[in-house]
Amino acid sequence: MNDWQERLRRSFSSPHAARDRRLFDELNPGLDHTPILREPPKRPRPAAVMIGVRDIAEPTVVLTLRAPTMPSHAGQISLPGGTPKEDDDGLIGTALRETHEEVGVPAEAVSVLGNYGLHYGGLGYVVTPVIGIIDGNVPIEACPREVSEVFEVPLSAIADPGNHVIQEREFSGVPYNMFAVPVLDTAGQHRNIWGLTAGILRTLSDAIHDDA
Known part of the structure; x- marks a missing residue:
């Protein structure tokens, strides 16, 4: 087993992996909702995404640039994922299906390690992140209907705490x-x-990076 795979497996024992997070609230305690919305979301909408790590010499995380015609998060950088369908085998099944649909990786090419806690976004989605190792021999191909581009970022760059920052934005005169x-x-x-x-x-x- 590669060292990076072992680190991913050990990550599930971290308290960070299990906790549910309300991301907008963490950074904006003085706001009751994102200024992009007129009012707080009434009911969280479930979704799942795949943190897909390609099993290659220098492992990478697969990300997408969503098509500008998509009904939500158009033109944004995302992990492969979406909302559940009736036939999905739970939220892990949702993440696997969406990964196949968006970037062409079939479920049998993904070794699922597990999932982290719920992540609540400011726009009303509650997302389950699934972590999976993608067979490095499987080609990555964007579905043009949903994805404008597929790209990869080294896992080492994503894992580096120094690359994670807080940015300030403004919408309708309200900073967040x-x-x-x-x-x-x-x-x-x-x-x-x-x-x-x-x-x-x-x-x-x-x-x-949690040593607990």
């Missing part, structure tokens, strides 16, 4: 804070991962 991970992808292009996706990756970094 959000998680961000400004990093280079494997092609050398700068990527500013932000919001819910960045908060989930912050949990991954914290859990990997």
Whole structure:
């Protein structure tokens, strides 16, 4: 077993892995909801995403740039994922199905390690992050209907606490804070991962580095 795989497995024993997080509330205790919305979300909408780590010499995390025509989070950097369907085998099944649909990786090519606690985003989604190791020989292909681009970021960069920052944004004159991970992808292009996706990756970094 590779050292990075063992570190991922050990991450599930971290208190960071098990805790539920309300990401917007953590950074904005003075606001009762994101200024992007007129009022707080009435009911959280469940979703699941895949933190897919490719099993290659220098492991990477697979991310997508969502198509501009998508009904939610259009044009944003995301982990493969979405909302559950009736036929899914739980939220892990949702993450596996969405990974196949969005980036072409079939479920049998993913070794699921487990999932972290619930992550509540400011726009009303409550997301279960699933961690899986993707067979490095399987090609990654974007579904053009849902994904404009698929790219990869070294796992070492995502795991590095120094790459995780807090950025300030403003909407309709109201400032608010959000998680961000400004990093280079494997092609050398700068990527500013932000919001819910960045908060989930912050949990991954914290859990990997937790000595508890």
